[in-house]
Amino acid sequence: MELNNVIIEKEGKVAVVTINRPKALNALNSETLKELDYVVTELENDEEIYAVILTGAGEKAFVAGADITEMKDLNTIEGRKFSILGNKVFRRLENLEKPVIAAIGGFALGGGCELAMACDIRLASDKAKFGQPEVGLGITPGFGGTQRLARLVGTGMAKELIYTGKIIKADEALRIGLVNRVVEGEKLMEEARAMAQTIAANAPIAVKLSKAAINRGMQCDMDTALMYEAEAFGECFSTADQKEGMTAFVEKREKSFQNK
CATH class of the missing domain: 1.10.12.10 (Lyase 2-enoyl-coa Hydratase, Chain  A, domain 2)
Structure with missing residues (x-):
């Protein structure tokens, strides 16, 4: 499969997967989701890879959300299919046998926050921002946000974030347990690589x-x-x-x- 929106690079026993649509703030459209699905299959079958880092291209965003340009004219059936696609891919990522570290260097909103939550460990830049702002667009979270957020931060906090649609900074995300660690932006990938290599050194x-x-x-x-x-x-x-x-x-x- 030709990859236009996702890059996969191998660094020894670690794979670095990058969502690469920086002009669209790495927004997730159907094409990108299908490419990510393909990459998950590649990772499943690669016996030389022991740990994975997932990140976004550019300095502004990890993934700013699902692609609103694609979503805005969907009908009920099409909307449901789009949600099912995203949930299928994220669930496959969540169940990937290899640990996945999300390296979050900017906006992780909507589908981006949901993608990060499907990873095992979340490392955030001090400039990162998180949120599930879907209700402000007239929709619910559709890629697992109503389920994973509550499991990570508790039902009450998840309801507050989803009902208000507010966006929180990295330090608040750390306080509520949404991320594991906050690091200086320029050290984000260095920290992610160090953690991935530590994991890969174990059995x-x-x-x-x-x-x-x-x-x-x-x-x-x-x-x-x-x-x-x-x-x-x-x-x-x-x-x-x-x-x-x-x-x-x-x-x-x-x-x-x-x-x-």
Whole structure:
């Protein structure tokens, strides 16, 4: 597939995915969503990639939202299909076995905030701004905002942000738990790369199973969640990386994981 709006670059065991529509503040249209879907498939199948960074081109925006120019004339059926497309792609990103770090360097509004929330970890520039301003356009959040925001920051805060449509700065996003860390803008990608490389240095199967256990456990009761954890824990003992990691620890030497 020819990629016009998304760039994927590999840096050792880390992939950097960039939404590349800077003139449109990286707004998500159907074409961009389909390209991102294709990239997720590529990442799924790439056994050499252990961690992913997702960012936006330019200094102004991570992703400023879904493309209003495309949305404004949609009818009910078309609007529903657009929401289903976005939700399908974001859910695939959320369920990608490799951890995904969102490096947010500017506006993350509407679909952009929803895209960031589908990632595992969110690092924000001190210039970043967040919000779900859809009600001011006469629509609801449509790419998971009504669901993921409440799970991240609590129901009351999610309702306040969605009902008012207000935009918050990075420090407020950090305070309410929407982002993991706020860094100086010029250090954003440096911090994201350092974190991705730290993750990639660990046993990739263990990281994958940890992600699956967290994601599955958040959707069910504690007893069922603990069963998922026990399954993941037990599965690790069938891997060569578990033997290597523990043997290296006992022998007090550097470990060498092989993703096996």
